[in-house]
Structures are given as structure tokens and as C-alpha cells.
Amino acid sequence: MPKRKSGLNKKPIGIFDSGLGGLTVFKEIRRLLPGEDLIYFGDTARVPYGTKSPETIKKFAVEIADYFRELKVKAVVVACNTVSSLALEEVKKHCGVPVIGVIKPGAIEAASGCVKGKIAVIGTQATISSKSYEKELKSINPSFKIISKPCPLFVPLVEEGWAGKKVSYDVAKEYLSEIKKEAPEALILGCTHYPMLLKEISAVLPGVKIINSAQSVAKFLLDELSLLGCIEKNGKGKDFFYVSDAPEKFSRLACNLLGIRTGKVFLKRF
Numbered sequence: 001m002p003k004r005k006s007g008l009n010k011k012p013i014g015i016f017d018s019g020l021g022g023l024t025v026f027k028e029i030r031r032l033l034p035g036e037d038l039i040y041f042g043d044t045a046r047v048p049y050g051t052k053s054p055e056t057i058k059k060f061a062v063e064i065a066d067y068f069r070e071l072k073v074k075a076v077v078v079a080c081n082t083v084s085s086l087a088l089e090e091v092k093k094h095c096g097v098p099v100i101g102v103i104k105p106g107a108i109e110a111a112s113g114c115v116k117g118k119i120a121v122i123g124t125q126a127t128i129s130s131k132s133y134e135k136e137l138k139s140i141n142p143s144f145k146i147i148s149k150p151c152p153l154f155v156p157l158v159e160e161g162w163a164g165k166k167v168s169y170d171v172a173k174e175y176l177s178e179i180k181k182e183a184p185e186a187l188i189l190g191c192t193h194y195p196m197l198l199k200e201i202s203a204v205l206p207g208v209k210i211i212n213s214a215q216s217v218a219k220f221l222l223d224e225l226s227l228l229g230c231i232e233k234n235g236k237g238k239d240f241f242y243v244s245d246a247p248e249k250f251s252r253l254a255c256n257l258l259g260i261r262t263g264k265v266f267l268k269r270f
């Protein structure tokens with residue numbers, strides 16, 4: 001582990017996802033909290049999570065939570081809808097520090113300003129089956145009508161670096177045709193990989209408000225750290241990237257898809 005700053009506020013923030021998707025959240029956190037050291041972990045050896053069973057997802061999430069505990073992070077952001085839907089409580093138990101998931105911020109953002117009350121949600125099979133967004137949205141307003149659709153091919157398309165290619169437009173058209181007929185007011189991108197397919201999704205659903213919760217998640221984290229009085233306001237924070245496989249590919253795609261220059265990406269296997 002490269003050298004970091006020392007002192008309480010100077011402890012890093014841990015952010016994780018099954019792969020690249022959580023970088024959409026990382027980017028917003030970096031923008032909002034420039035002084036913080038950030039450690040990103042992408043479980044690239046085991047992506048996708050969204051097609052796996054709840055038991056397996058919980059097992060992976062707990063291993064990562066324990067790792068972040070070892071690294072002595074001051075907060076953890078679960079930048080993965082699948083883990084936030086199925087294993088948030090397990091992560092909280094194992095981390096021993098504040099944990100921010102992505103479901104609540106996304107649901108609150110979608111609900112605010114929603115007049116007709118028809119909201120669509122897309123995500124991995126595991127996220128959609130868990131009904132996590134449906135429960136969160138209904139707890140805000142029980143009269144909301146929710147239309148849900150799993151889009152399992154979206155994650156491999158992104159991880160393959162195929163965002164923007166014709167095949168991604170074709171897959172988006174196929175998955176989103178039923179949602180289009182329903183004419184929802186808003187569509188929640190219930191997977192952190194999906195913002196990288198924003199052009200494809202918007203092309204099929206013109207006029208639908210697309211909710212990418214990355215900014216709201218970063219704001220939730222900022223508020224939590226402010227409450228605890230442990231925001232690092234001085235200096236420029238450092239970024240550390242870890243993956244469980246293929247660090248060069250991760251680094252290349254992070255740059256190509258999100259303009260993030262990772263520098264050296266370290267390998268962490270479980």
C-alpha cells in the first residue's frame with residue numbers, strides 16, 4: 001500500500017463495485033471532496049455480481065468490507081446497486097464505520113419533482129428481483145407506479161469497452177421497448193455501470209428524466225462526514241485503485257470511458 005497522510009481526518013474513504021461501474025460514483029466523490037484520500041476497489045475477477053445469488057453477493061461484499069476495515073478507512077461507499085440492494089447490512093456490520101449505499105439517494109432524487117408518479121427502474125437481475133427501489137420509492141409515496149426491467153447485458157457491454165457501439169444501441173432498444181410504451185416520467189439507472197450507456201438509453205427514451213444517483217450519493221457522503229466533523233479540507237487528496245484482476249484493462253477503460261487517469265492500479269485478490 002503506498003504511503004498516505006496520517007491523522008484522523010486524513011483516513012481514506014473506501015469505495016467499491018464489482019468492476020468499473022462504481023467509477024461513476026468515484027468521479028463525483030472526487031469532485032465534491034477534493035481533499036480526501038480515496039481507495040477504489042473493483043472486483044474485476046468476479047464481475048458481474050448481478051447474475052449471482054444473494055448468498056454469493058453477500059459473501060463477496062463481506063470480504064471487501066473486511067478488507068476496507070483492515071485499511072482503516074473512515075467511511076465506505078457501496079458504489080454498486082447490486083450489493084446495496086442485497087448486502088448493505090452485512091457491509092455495515094463488517095466495516096465498523098459509516099456506510100453509504102446507492103439505493104436511497106437514487107430513490108429520493110427520482111421521487112423529488114415526480115408529478116405523475118410513474119417511475120421506471122433498470123438494473124441487474126439481482127437488483128430488480130430484490131425490489132429494493134420499489135420498496136424505497138413506495139416508502140416515499142405509496143401511490144407511485146413502478147415499472148422495473150433487468151438489463152443483464154448492459155454490464156458486460158460496458159466492461160468490454162463497447163459503450164457507444166452499434167451493438168449497445170441495439171441492446172438498449174430491445175431492453176427498453178416495453179418501458180418506452182409505458183411513457184414513465186423518470187428512469188432510474190439502477191446500476192452504476194449504466195451511466196456509461198447514457199447516450200444509448202437516452203436515444204431510446206427521449207424526454208424521460210434519467211436519474212444517475214452518483215451526485216446524490218456523493219452529497220450523502222459529504223453530509224455524513226460533515227455530521228461526524230471529519231472532512232479533510234486541506235490539500236489535494238490521493239487516489240488509490242485496486243482490482244482483483246486485469247489492472248491494465250481497468251486503467252485503460254477508466255481513461256477511455258470516464259477520463260479518469262488511474263496511474264498504477266494494484267492487484268488485490270481474495
Ligand code: DGL
Pocket residue numbers: 017018019021022047048049050051079080081082083124127155190191192193
Ligand atoms: N455496477 C453494479 C451495480 O450497480 C454491478 C453490476 C454487476 O456486477 O452485475 O449493480
